[in-house]
Amino acid sequence: MDGKGFKTKAVRAGQCRTEENEHNDPIFATSSFVFRDSAEAARRFAETESGNIYSRFTNPTTRAFENRLSILENAKFCSGTASGMAAILAVCMTTLKAGDHILAGRGLFGSTTNLFCNILSRFDIETTFISPTDVDDWRGKLRGNTKLIFVESPSNPLCEIVNIAELANVAHEKGDCILVVDNAICTPALQQPLELGADVVVHSATKFLDGQGRGVGGAVVTSDPDIADSIVGFLRTAGPCMSPFNAWIFLKGLETLAIRMSESCTNASKIAHWLNDQPKVTRVHYPGLANHPGHELAKKQQNDFGAILSFELAGGQHAAWKLIDSLQVFSITANLGDAKSTVSHSASTTHARIKPEDRERAGITDGLIRLSIGLEDTDDLIADLRANLS
Ligand SMILES: Cc1ncc(COP(=O)(O)O)c(C=O)c1O
Incomplete structure (x- = not known):
């Protein structure tokens, strides 16, 4: 898809036709996959051989959605999740530990605020909320233990615009801090935060990616292989993965x-x-x-x-x-x-x-x-x- 336009990629990227030569993306409605023999099963579990095992780990329909969205965000990796909130939780669970600090834009989506204030706080992860538009304030509020900056741009519901490139500099000047951008409102059709310097993009696929209010899902998109690896490990183990049926709906949504x-x-x-x-x-x-x-x-x-x-x-x-x-x-x-x-x-x-x-x-x-x-x-x-x- 290199060199192709956004609309062409949105319609065609990521599909992997089966031997049936179907034109439309198929739904792999299966919870597990069959091994040729015990030795193959053992190799798959030992990760010495790649291939499907179980749909909490990988599923071809979900993978098609992940491939397409990563191409649209100009990213190397994408993981589908059960919801937008599951995507945000997955990022926090894999990049933070007890004692760490989050700097977040004031006026985030209510459940995100709730997650930071009332759930992560129980695991000794503190959040400070500041005006999303004052970059100097972000610099001033960084602490030694600030590991994650989280913003929505535009924010929901006030449509405040955050300077993503400058905020990426604030995070990266510190050295051990990442910038996470919730891109649910713009989608990659309007804004590509990784191109502006963000480390991770999270999506509520429930919103414009689907575009017809049919399913709940989310995604984490990044070009950082270590973050991508940890996200995959977290989703496999903790389980907030995307259902193949919803992945198929979102694939259809991406086309338009x-x-x-x-x-x-x-x-x-x-x-x-x-x-x-x-x-x-x-x-x-x-x-x-x-x-x-x-x-x-x-x-x-x-x-x-x-x-x-x-x-x-x-x-x-x-x-x-x-x-x-x-x-x-x-x-x-x-x-x-x-x-x-x-x-x-x-x-x-x-x-x-x-x-x-x-x-x-x-x-x-x-x-x-x-x-x-x-x-x-x-x-x-x-x-x-x-x-x-x-
Ligand atoms: C900006 C934003 N981020 C995240 C979410 C959470 O997404 P989900 O409902 O798919 O968990 C929402 C939901 O409205 C949202 O508006």
Whole structure:
């Protein structure tokens, strides 16, 4: 696939045809694989011979998805995982130990914050949250035991843009620290963090990679062979691997990724500009708006501005819920990255487990509404918002 364009790779990379010569990718719906004899089984287990053993270790459908995504991210390795959270957990479990410290962007996805604050903390791994946009602050907050910097860019739901290249320098100047970027919102169609210097990319394949809300899955992508090896070992042993059926769904999703992202970005941009002119909307968070603090940076490190945006209403939770509950076209659901546009109230759903004062500090106010823009007619989405905003 060297020299081929993104769309060609997204449709064709990673497939390994069987002797049946099928055109579409097959689903290997099997939990284990058969050995010719006991000696072959022993060689496979001893890893003196490569080959399939058991689908918690490897599966050809999952491998096809991993190969395709690694090619799209310009990476050497990719491991599919049971969910986006399993991908983040796998990275933490393999790169950290008790006594280590994480520096993370404030306003991360709620479960990621919860994982860092309430689960990893029990294993003596502490996390400090700081403004994702102030690179000097990151440098200042590094400790001797900081081993991992974790960011989302754009962040969910505020669409803050992190300077990935500068943050990679901060991590690498220290020597024993890695930069991990959650690329769920942009996908490789819009942004390739490894090219910008990140060490690891994590994905919630549940989102735009699938693109039709059909399955939960995730991925860890890296070009570092030691990290890749540890991830494979962790997934084999601890078990949060991707199911072959979901891998097949995500393979199908990748085929249309570029055109879906392009269409959703165009729709999101129109809606963000329209919302920006509405008197009842006090603030719109969308990097495609010239007044967004990360606009110039997003132009530099992304191909487009994304399909996620959020906006604030003055009346707090009451006003936000009232608007959300009256929408007819948008679905009220926690997922994003679907062909169907979705709406959610972050403070009472995805970010509800974060302490109110931390939520406030992160800018996730009670009047904030998050939209994930899909593939419907933009005019219908704007009409839905217009009818209920007035
Ligand atoms: C930015 C981001 N990262 C990670 C996740 C977790 O992904 P999953 O639900 O697949 O575990 C989500 C889920 O919404 C997300 O929005």
